[in-house]
Every structure is written in C-alpha cells, then in structure tokens.
Amino acid sequence: MTTVIRVENLGKRYRIGLVSQEYQTLSEKITTALGAPLRAFRNLRRDGHPPSTIHNPSTMLRTSPQSDHIWALREVNFAVEEGQVLGIIGRNGAGKSTLLKILSRITEPTEGSLTIRGRVGSLLEVGTGFHPELTGRENIFLNGAILGMKRAEIERKFDEIVAFSEVEQFIETPVKRYSSGMYLRLAFAVAAHLEPEILVVDEVLAVGDAEFQKKCLGKMGDVAQQGRTVLFVSHNMSAILRLTQESIVLEKGRLVLRAPSAEAVDYYLSAGTCGKSGERIWDADEVPGEAAPFQPIALRLRDKTGNIVDTVRSTEPLSIEMEYSLAAPLTGLRIGIYLSTARGEYVLTSFDTDDQHRFEKHGSRPAGHYLSRCTIPADFLNGGRYALGVNASSYRIRRYFMDEQALSFNVDTSGAPGMQWAEPRPGVLRPRLEWQIETK
Template sequence: MSDLAIRVENLGKQYRIGTLNNQRYQTLRDSLSTLFQRNGSTPGGRIWALKDVSFEVAQGTVLGIVGRNGAGKSTLLKILSRVTDPTEGIGEIRGRVGSLLEVGTGFHPELTGRENIFLNGAILGMQRAEIQRKFDEIVDFSEVGQFIDTPVKRYSSGMYLRLAFAVAAHLEPEILVVDEVLAVGDAEFQRKCLGKMSDVAQQGRTVLFVSHNMSAILRLTTETLVIEKGRLKLRAPTPEAVDYYLSQGFSQEGQRTWDADEVPPEAAPFRPLAVRILGPGCRACDSVRSTEPFQVEVEYCLSAPITGLRVGIYLMSTRGEYIFTSFDTDDPARFERYPVRPAGRYVSRCTIPADLLNEGRYTLGINASSYRVRRYFQDEQALNFTVDATGAPGMQWPEPRLGPTRPRLDWKIEVIDS
C-alpha cells in the first residue's frame, strides 16, 4: 500500500447539463422559476462526465492518459487535483499534487516576470523561501532573463509559456499533473520540457501526463489509461494503449459517425451525423494516395434554421500541428447564397487536391459555427486517415521528406553560364 501514489475507486462525476462549459449563467430568475416547477426538477437533466473509474498508480510512475476531447480526462484531473469534488467514489492521494493544467493560470498581465514568478509559485503552493531559492534556476530555464522586469503583457506567447512552465516545473510536488502543455511552444522548448519531466520521474515522483501528442506519450510514459465516454476503457503498456486509441472509433473505413448521445446538447440545433474520407469511386476509405484527389464530406442535420452557419474541417498531423482550416462558405459568393440554412439534412463536401499532403497519418476535425455568434459543435479529432505517397514527387529517393505538404512544384533549371 505504502508505495502507491494514487488510488481511486469507482470515481464518478455528474454534471447538470447547462453548467458544463459555462454555456450560460444561472440567474436568480431561472432558479425562482424552477422552484415553482415540480420539485425543482431541472430541465435537461444530468450527465456523467466520469463514471466507475478505478485505478492505482505506484509511486514514480509516469502514467499517460489519452482520450478524445470530452472523454473525461480533464474532469479526472480536476478531481485528482482537488479542484472539484467527485459525485461518487473515493480516492487517496499520497503527496502534494502540482497541476500544470493550463499554462499561465494566475499570471497577471500587468505584473512583471519576476512578480509573476512569485505570485504563480504561491498559487501553485510554493513557499516564498522556496521560490527565492529556485528563482535563478527558474529564470534560466525559462530563457526570458533580460525581460524579467518587463510586464508579461509585453511578452510573446512563447516567452509567456516558457516562464509559466518553468515555474510549475520547479514546483517539485510528489505528484505532477500535466495537461496538454506541450501543444504549444517551439520544438526546442518542448524537448526541454520533456527532459524536465523525465527528471521529475527519475526523482521518484509520479507524473500524470495527458496529451493528444502520441509521440510524446510514447516517449515519456510506460503505461497509459484510455478513457472513453467517461469510463476507463483500457489500462495497458503505452504502445498497446496508443495502438488501441488510434484504432478506436477512427478507422471504421474512413468514416466517423455520431450517435445522438455522443453529441452535447449545447450543439443543438446542429447535429453532426458523420464525417467521411472518400477515395476513388466515392467509397469511404482509411487510406488515400497523395497523388490523387480525394473528398471529405460532413453529413449533419439542423433541427432549426441557423443564420450564418459555416461547416468546416481542420486538418492536423497526428502530432497536433494544424495544417489548414477550411469552411464550406469560405467563398464570399457562396456565403451570400446561404445566409440562413433552413432545417434539414445536409452534406458539405470538398475535394482535397492531388499532390498536397506528404505521406503520413493525419487527423481530421470538424467545426460548425456562426462567426462571432456561436460555436455549435467542434471535434478536433473526428477521424484519422493515412496518406500514401507512392508516385509522389521525389520518391526516387527513399528518404522521409520534412513538412506536412508535398506539392508537385514546377521547377525549371536554367543554364546561366557554361
């Protein structure tokens, strides 16, 4: 027992729909009006963001946690770091928990880097003497040295991030919770962060690492939890868990569908039905050739008319880098033709041209929104697919090509002098 860092049993968290995502504030009037309905029953009901989650983590483990957006990872971390109480179940945590939930939490833009180090350290639970002792080390690590007395509102986002991570990384809690901090920052800094995290683990500390970045998960963790729809689906050695995660729900022949209960009620009146990759012959397929065009289609229905709707896709590498974003009404003329989209069932389809993508695995996300009005639905990881580069430019050299795109450029070679 004594070498366990974390033990949780049947952990569950229930949210009342409407309190999720701060969709809207509850006002006194709402409460008063529900008071006079039958026994104050809330409209919309409740959902379990997390249910029946039990696991143990031995001290010194670096445990990965993966799952789609909305699977319940963040809820789990919030419970473990005591930000919110579980609705049911119990847990036991040995040691201080330091969270790196979102970089720069508690940073104040008006304060200088130096002031923010002390403030943020205190928020994360460090004593002033402890911060003073590590001050130089933190500044060194963050590489913002000469700007340390400048208000952080004048920092670039990279500097801001480095400083924030530097403070949190020097916290030295017994348990470090890291949520998706590596999604930003340049490659050099990411390497430094990963290095710092493995140091932490070597000191016998426990790390819980949440990321969509599978290569970081693979490099850093030995064991991984897969969370799906609020339940712990699998706990396995990391390579196995990542394989499972990548194959799960994704590669159903290049198609992803949504059941009614998978769509958050806030999305209404928009409801996604499916997103598909269509290869030659308009068949859904998991793998396309880079030398041939292919189509992406989003199928959805609207239960009520939406003004200014745009439905679009994100394309990302599996490491989480965006490649492009595109909406069905990007063309101003088309946008004017669909000022209001009436209720009904739709397909928005586009063609991805040949010779655009490099070989590799890609993630497709979808977004439905009205600009500056509302985002109805977003799933940044709706579907994964593979691009095969057979016949692509430069294939005579069997070397991997850098970069996510592989255009066929019109090169000319001129002789200037001979």
C-alpha cells in the same frame, strides 16, 4: 513500490443546464418529494438499488430520462505506482478533465474515493493567478504561492525559473506588456519548478512555439526521471508514446482500457473512440458551443470510385471531404486537415485556402452548407494506420472547431512499389520514384 494514487469507484455527476438552476433545483425537489415512493418501488424491483440513487445504473451514462444529470465519470478504478508516468487518453468529453480536476482537488467526486500520497502539482492551466499589472518577478512569487510553494522555495528557485522562461530582461516589466509567448513561458516556468511528487499535465504542450514545446517535454522527462509520478493528458499521441510507459483510455466517463501506451494508443485510434468506418458524423450535441457559427457535419474518406472506405490502397488516390455548415458568414475561415501516423507523428497539414487564388475567392464565406474536398495522390503514403484530424479556424482570429483524431484509416500497400520483397519498409511515404539505372 508504493502506490501514490489509488482511485476507487470514482464517479462525478454534474447537473446540466446551469442557467436555470434555481428553478431546476426547486422543481427537482418537488418532483423528488412527490415521486419518491413510486421511484423507490420501481428501483427496487428493477435492480435492487437503494432508492437514494436518482441515477439508474442500468441505463448507460449520459442523461437518463428522469433526471437532468450527467455522469462525467463513473466507476473508475486504477492505481498509480510511485515514479510511474501514466498517460490518459480520450476524446473531448470523455472525462479526462473531470478526472484531473478531482485529482487536483478542485472539485469533489460524487461517489467513490481517491487517495493521494504527496503533493499534487497541476499544470491544468498555467499562469493562473497571474496579474497583468504586476511585474514578472512579482508574478513568480504570487503564482508560486498560489501553486503551493513556500516563499523560501520560490526564492531558492527564482533564478532557475527566470532562466527557464527566457524573459530575464523583462523581469521588472508588468506582464501586461509581455507578448503572449513570453507570458506563457514565464507561467510554465513557475509551474514546471513546483517539483511536486505527483505532476498532473493537461495539454499545456499544445501552446507555445516548437522550440519551447521541446523544452517543456524535456522538463517533463526530467520530472519522470527523478522518480516522480506524472499523469499526462494529451491528444498528442507521439508525446504520449514518448513520455509514458502505460496509459489508460477513457470513453464516455468510463475507464475502458489500461495497457502499455503503444497498445492503448492503438486502441484509441482504431477501436470505438475514433471514427473507423471511413466516416465521422458529428451530432449537434457533440459540438462544443464555442464552435458556433461553425457546425461540423461529417468527415469522409472516399476511394477513386466515390465509395466511403476505411481502408485505401496506397496505389490509388484518396479523397477527403469535410462537410459543414455556417450559421453566419465568416471571414478568413479555413478548413484544415491534419494527417498523422498512428504513433502521432504528423505527416502533413493542409488548408482549403492554401492556394492564393482560392484564398481570395473564399476569403469570406456566407452562411450556408459547404463541402471542402481534397485528394491525397496515389503512391504517396506508406502502409499502416493513419489518423485524420480537422480544424476550422480564422488565422489569428479564432479557432472554431478542432478534432485531432476525427477519423482513422488503413493504407494497404498491395501493388505498391517494392512489394516483391516481403519486408517492412520504414518511412511514412511510399512514393513511386523514377529510378534510372545506367551502366557506365
């Protein structure tokens, strides 16, 4: 087996606060110049590091008081063998995108090295370089060339691409007249036919309708079958489990685990990365700026007595509450929860304004502090580990906030129906059904 990707001691540092960058650069230059001798002395004394490193490695990542830099990735080491499908798991901001950006040569690392054998095809963003004025046919050629395909290669695969995209009739129509679904299918079709040695996939599967998603997953499976290497980044744990044998888990820019995917997913959902104390609290700086005016505060699980719990009994009702504030009034806002198993299969999705009456009453919410609460009934879930995600959006307008794995919790089945038999019971639900036994 040959190693196709070797990542050694990779690190990427960003300067934060790009807005007043010139000023920062200038002031930084001055302070560096003035403070250099002192800092050199201090660094040497503290950990023997050469004075050239502004960052002090003894403090954990993130910002250190003396610099306005942030390490998006630090001391990452791993190797990928040819034909391997490696999953990359981590919370938002864990460094997944930065890693992929370095892998696909969009940006340069600050330290360390990365050796790649073969062509890297990236599905970081499908449809890049698509021009709305050009027809589908023209965009296939243009996009293909942007992705690094030769003209002859595009011509050879043209029919296949068109067939995959399902937009045959509109191939001579400017793509600005396409529906967003058609646009996306065409874009993905081009990228999917790139046939690189190393395919980098990031969240593209989150888009498109279910039918198309299935097709995309199938295509990725094909790619893997052909012995090519795939790096797959997703928040969809079931896709990770289905498509990858092994995964790495990133946490705050560091690689914390490399293990068979089942183990990695379990780690991600249960340890550290995911809130596990029955409560997930969002600090203001954890929330992306585009969430405004929505500000998540906390997601909590409470048992029937109101205590915050991370393990609930299946025989008792479970209350889920989402606390948030709105800095400005919002129309059509809905708070949703996603309940899924540790393996990533969805159990249910529910919104706080599902009910017609509530939908009308809370159609628009003034600025303020809110709590949306719901109850999962007793005798509903089977035992095991579950993940809870939240979402705040206005239908067809905007998604303000999304955290697919905000919280994880255990369901304990003591006292549940059928516990007299100590055997695992397949299925996500464990309802107490009304059975009748009649003698005829």
